Amino acid sequence: MRELELYVHIPFCVKKCDYCDFLSMPADESVRRHYVGQLLEEIRQNAPVCKEYQVSSVFFGGGTPSLLSGGQTAEIMEELQERFQVRQNAEITLECNPGTLTRQKLALYKTAGVNRLSLGLQSADHRELQKIGRIHTFEEFLESFDLARKAGFSNINVDVMSALPGQRTKDWLYTLKKVLELRPEHISAYSLIVEEGTPFYERYGEDELRRQRGEVCRDLPSEETERQMYELTREILADHGYLRYEISNYAKPGRECRHNIGYWQLTPYLGLGLGSSSYLEQARFSNTRKLEEYLKGNWNDLAEILETVERQKGRADVSCGQGELVMLDKRAQMEEFMFLGLRMTAGIARKKFQKLFGVELEGVYGEILRKLQRQGLIEQSEGRVFLTEEGISVSNYVLSEFLLEVETSSSE
Numbered sequence: 001m002r003e004l005e006l007y008v009h010i011p012f013c014v015k016k017c018d019y020c021d022f023l024s025m026p027a028d029e030s031v032r033r034h035y036v037g038q039l040l041e042e043i044r045q046n047a048p049v050c051k052e053y054q055v056s057s058v059f060f061g062g063g064t065p066s067l068l069s070g071g072q073t074a075e076i077m078e079e080l081q082e083r084f085q086v087r088q089n090a091e092i093t094l095e096c097n098p099g100t101l102t103r104q105k106l107a108l109y110k111t112a113g114v115n116r117l118s119l120g121l122q123s124a125d126h127r128e129l130q131k132i133g134r135i136h137t138f139e140e141f142l143e144s145f146d147l148a149r150k151a152g153f154s155n156i157n158v159d160v161m162s163a164l165p166g167q168r169t170k171d172w173l174y175t176l177k178k179v180l181e182l183r184p185e186h187i188s189a190y191s192l193i194v195e196e197g198t199p200f201y202e203r204y205g206e207d208e209l210r211r212q213r214g215e216v217c218r219d220l221p222s223e224e225t226e227r228q229m230y231e232l233t234r235e236i237l238a239d240h241g242y243l244r245y246e247i248s249n250y251a252k253p254g255r256e257c258r259h260n261i262g263y264w265q266l267t268p269y270l271g272l273g274l275g276s277s278s279y280l281e282q283a284r285f286s287n288t289r290k291l292e293e294y295l296k297g298n299w300n301d302l303a304e305i306l307e308t309v310e311r312q313k314g315r316a317d318v319s320c321g322q323g324e325l326v327m328l329d330k331r332a333q334m335e336e337f338m339f340l341g342l343r344m345t346a347g348i349a350r351k352k353f354q355k356l357f358g359v360e361l362e363g364v365y366g367e368i369l370r371k372l373q374r375q376g377l378i379e380q381s382e383g384r385v386f387l388t389e390e391g392i393s394v395s396n397y398v399l400s401e402f403l404l405e406v407e408t409s410s411s412e
């Protein structure tokens with residue numbers, strides 16, 4: 001039976017953080033209730049189309065999924081369990097924010113089958129938390145972490161963020177130290193990206209451009225400091241038994257996030273909820289990003305989409321867009337295989353490339369691989385290709401080298 005991952009989007013937050021460009025917004029209880037009702041309908045309508053798939057992971061992301069009541073989350077989980085074939089040992093993750101968890105909620109998550117929590121901390125420093133517009137304190141995070149452990153959660157990720165405005169290397173190391181004291185099973189450590197359209201862009205957009213040009217910045221840490229933070233993170237976490245398995249993700253052995261690994265390995269996934277993306281039958285498509293549309297029941301009709309995909313299949317080597325549906329031709333799939341797979345420290349397997357695409361990796365990317373290897377940015381051994389440390393530090397450049405020329409045409 002084919003493997004499928006499910007992503008469930010809960011787009012609500014208490015308040016928007018200043019750096020955030022995710023699809024999330026505050027909403028009152030009645031909107032949240034209406035949303036859950038529609039989400040359940042979407043599951044009921046689309047799950048039967050996935051009869052041939054077995055679900056290996058479920059990821060509740062957001063937004064702040066823990067803003068829903070425990071009962072609402074349990075209801076969604078029940079619907080998923082009933083309508084999809086969810087494997088016994090499926091990884092079921094729920095993203096939570098400090099200040100939104102209670103003992104009762106955690107107990108309901110547990111009963112509903114959630115077996116992994118991802119807690120958004122970002123910083124252990126109160127001033128930094130305020131600066132980036134987070135609603136919680138470090139103490140509230142500690143309380144939530146403790147509650148989660150007491151509720152029996154033995155697989156917890158903590159999200160932290162480096163390169164914050166005004167942050168010095170020693171400030172960042174303080175956050176890492178405080179997180180390590182808790183011994184979570186997994187740590188995601190991303191650098192701040194100043195995204196357009198956020199309050200942060202207004203404040204730090206110019207500084208970000210200066211940083212990209214390698215110039216002295218006013219508030220943001222310089223490129224060099226950012227790199228130093230990254231390298232220290234890897235060293236310190238390795239000393240504490242966390243293996244880096246992806247550019248920004250570290251885990252105790254065996255605690256890597258299976259859902260994300262599936263995503264980087266091009267496992268099919270179905271997104272449910274507002275704006276969620278899917279990758280099925282070599283096609284990418286997304287739900288509407290407009291909340292009012294979603295609340296009216298205007299989500300994707302999966303059966304209809306897969307029929308369209310089937311019709312488009314004859315157009316093998318053409319990439320075409322239809323609304324929010326994009327067919328990935330072979331070239332686009334090869335690109336995705338390379339630039340998602342190379343994010344992982346284990347890199348990609350030549351044999352898998354050959355099996356998936358029926359051609360040798362060398363035949364498609366031979367010249368690029370040789371060039372990147374000469375530059376010391378990739379290594380090749382035991383049938384695998386992976387980024388070197390130097391390659392990771394300029395990963396955007398390296399990954400962009402795997403883009404092939406693709407013809408694009410639109411269909412009605």
Ligand code: SF4
Pocket residue numbers: 012013015016017020021022024062063064097120
């Ligand atoms: S809690 Fe997460 S999703 Fe919500 S606004 Fe903050 S960063 Fe964005």
